[in-house]
Amino acid sequence: MERSSSLVEVARRAKVSISTVSRTINQTGKISQETQEHVRRVMRELGYKPNRVARRLRAGGKCHLLGLIIPNIQNPFFADLARGVEDVAFRNNYAVLLCNYDEDADKERFYLDVMQQESVDGIILPPIHEQDPAVWRVVRSGMPVVCVDRSLADASIDRVEIDNRRGAFDAVNHLIQRGHRRIGVISGPADSSTGRERLAGCRQAQEQAGLALTADLIRYGDYKQESGRSLAADLLALPEPPTALFVSNNLMTIGAIEAIHALRLRIPEQVALVGFDDLPLAAVFNPPLTVVRQPAYDAGRSAAELLFQRLETPARPPTSLVLLPELIVRRSS
Amino acid sequence: MERSSSLVEVARRAKVSISTVSRTINQTGKISQETQEHVRRVMRELGYKPNRVARRLRAGGKCHLLGLIIPNIQNPFFADLARGVEDVAFRNNYAVLLCNYDEDADKERFYLDVMQQESVDGIILPPIHEQDPAVWRVVRSGMPVVCVDRSLADASIDRVEIDNRRGAFDAVNHLIQRGHRRIGVISGPADSSTGRERLAGCRQAQEQAGLALTADLIRYGDYKQESGRSLAADLLALPEPPTALFVSNNLMTIGAIEAIHALRLRIPEQVALVGFDDLPLAAVFNPPLTVVRQPAYDAGRSAAELLFQRLETPARPPTSLVLLPELIVRRSS
DNA sequence: GTTTTCGCCGCAAACGTTTGCGCCGACATC
DNA sequence: GATGTCGGCGCAAACGTTTGCGGCGAAAAC
Missing domain, CATH: 3.40.50.2300 (Response regulator)
Structure with missing residues (x-):
C-alpha cells in the first residue's frame, strides 16, 4: 500500500492543475517549458506512473494494449509468432493480451468479447475459419483487426499470410x-x-x-x-x-x-x-x-507492424502481405 | 460502430436505475426476482457486455485480469506453463496479460510496472533472481504475487516450485x-x-x-x-x-x-x-x-489456483507447493 | 487609453462502473 | 394510531484520466 500517486497528487505537489500535468505528459496543448520541467521533476520524485486503465476508459483507443488470439501457444509456430508480435508491441510501449482458443469457436468468440470489453487498440488473430461471423462482428464494430497465418474470405481487412x-x-x-x-x-x-x-x-x-x-x-x-x-x-x-x-x-x-x-x-x-x-x-x-x-516470427512481427500502421492512419487501404516459406532439405527425404 | 450499450442504456430500456442493473449483474444487494428477470431480459436483447475497463477502474481489483511474466514463450517449458495458467484463468472467466522479459531485468521491471498500471488482480512470474527488488516493491504495494518455477529468497509469498x-x-x-x-x-x-x-x-x-x-x-x-x-x-x-x-x-x-x-x-x-x-x-x-x-503445465495450473485462492482469502498464510519432476529413461543414456 | 491578440493554464464534464447511504412504502409491533 | 422494521430500489460520489472551453494577464495594435 504505497502507490496511489495519481494525477491529482502530482498536481497538488506541483501546485498546478491536473490538466497541466496531463498535458505535459502527452505533449498536447501549450505549456511553458519551465512548467513542464517542474511537473516532470515532481513526477519523478513521486515515481508517478499513469494509470492505463483510467486512460483506456477515457480515451477508448490509443491506450497501449493489443490483443492476440491464437489456437495454442504450445505450438512452437504460434509461440514464435506471438513472440514476434510481442517484440514489436514492446518497442511501441504496448502490452499484449494473449488468449488460446484451442480451435474452439466458442472460446474464440468469448475472447473476442473480452478484447472488446478491454477496449484493446486492435486485435491480431488467425480466424478459426474463412467465414467467421464472430470476427466479422468485431470488424464491423470498428475495431482494427489483422489476420495472420489464416485469413478471412474477404480482402477488405489487413492480413499477413504465408504462401x-x-x-x-x-x-x-x-x-x-x-x-x-x-x-x-x-x-x-x-x-x-x-x-x-x-x-x-x-x-x-x-x-x-x-x-x-x-x-x-x-x-x-x-x-x-x-x-x-x-x-x-x-x-x-x-x-x-x-x-x-x-x-x-x-x-x-x-x-x-x-x-x-x-x-x-x-x-x-x-x-x-x-x-x-x-x-x-x-x-x-x-x-x-x-x-x-515458415517465417512465424516475421509473420507476427509484420502483423503487429501492420496493426500499428493502421492505428496511425485508420483510412489506409487494407494491405495484404504474403511471406515466403522455405524448403529446408535435410535428410529425411 | 454499433455497440456502446452501457449500463445506462440498459437502465433506460428497463426503466430502472443503473444501480439496479449493476446489482443484478453482480448478485449483490437486494433486488426482487421479477426485477432481476426483467433486467436480464433487456440485457440479452441489447447484447450487453459489461465494460471491464470501467469495472477495473472503479474497483481496483477483482476484475478478471491477471498478469503472467515469463522469460520466453518460445521455450516449450514456459509455453506449457503459460497454458496451465491460462486454462485456469479461462475457467474463472479471467484473461491473461502475457509478457516475455527475456532474462532482462529492465524488461522485467517495465512489465511489472505495466501490470500495476493495468491494475491486474495478481501476478504470476518466475523472478529473474532470488533477490529481486522490483518484485519486492510490487509485493509490498499489496499486489498478490505468486512465484512459479523460480522463487524469491523469502518464504512469505506464495510459490510453486519444481523439485x-x-x-x-x-x-x-x-x-x-x-x-x-x-x-x-x-x-x-x-x-x-x-x-x-x-x-x-x-x-x-x-x-x-x-x-x-x-x-x-x-x-x-x-x-x-x-x-x-x-x-x-x-x-x-x-x-x-x-x-x-x-x-x-x-x-x-x-x-x-x-x-x-x-x-x-x-x-x-x-x-x-x-x-x-x-x-x-x-x-x-x-x-x-x-x-x-518437469510438470510445467501443472505448475502453471497450480500457480493460478494459488493466486485465485489468495484473491478469495487475502489473509491466508503463504503456501509453498513443490511438484515432483520425473526421470524418463529412454535411450540416450 | 481602449481594444485585440495570444500564450498559458484551470474548470468541469465525460468515460462506464460500483457502492454507501438514504428514501419510500408495506407490514408488524406496541 | 404512532412507532419500528425491513425489503426494494434510486441518488450521487468516486475511480484516474483526457479535453473542450473559457479565463486571465501581458503584450501588441489602434
Missing part, C-alpha cells in the same frame, strides 16, 4: 524429384485456409508431374499430434503404402514419426518424410528432418 | 548407475534458484557415489541454445572428456546435441546424454532422449 500453396508445392515437388510416385498426404482441416491451400499446393505439384491424384492417399487431420499418428498409421497400413509422407503441420509430423517408429520403418529409406513447419529439434533429429520452414 | 534438486539428483544418479564416472554438467546461471538447485542435485548424487567433484567438468550457461552448444563443445574437447553429459534445460540440450553431432559422436555409446525438461520431439528422437520431465 502455403507454394510451401506445399515445393515440398511435394521435392519428393517427386527424389523419385517418389506414391506420396501420402496428411492435410489440415478442409475448412481452414491453410489446410486448403497446402493441399492445393500438393495437387499442383502432382499434376505438374503428371501424377494421378489419388484420393486414397489423402487424409484430413486436425493439426494435433494424435491425428498425425493415427492417420500416418492408416496410410502406411494401405495394401500399397506410400513411399513418402507429406505432413502439413509440425504437431502432426511428430505424430507421424511415432507411427513410423511403431512400424519400425526407416526414414528415409522405407518412407521419406517432409513436414510443414520447423521444430526446435528438427535440425538435430536423426535423420535431420526435411521441413518447410 | 529441481531432486530432478537433477535422479538424472545424475541414473548416469552413475549406468557406470559413468566422468559426468559433464552444463548448469544454468549460478544466480538463479533453478540453476543453483539443479547443480546441488548433481553434487549430491556425485558425493553419495563417492565421486570427486570435478569443477573442470562444470560449465555455466544461460539457458539458451547457443550456450549449450558451445559449452558442450568445450567439455567434449577436454583432454579427458566426460563420458556423459547432464544438461540442465531443454534449449541447452538442443545445443549440446548440435555439438555432439558436429563431433560425430554417437549417443549413448560415446557420450550419454540426459537433459532437464522434455521436448516435443524428445520421445521420437533417435535415440529417444532421456530427460527429467
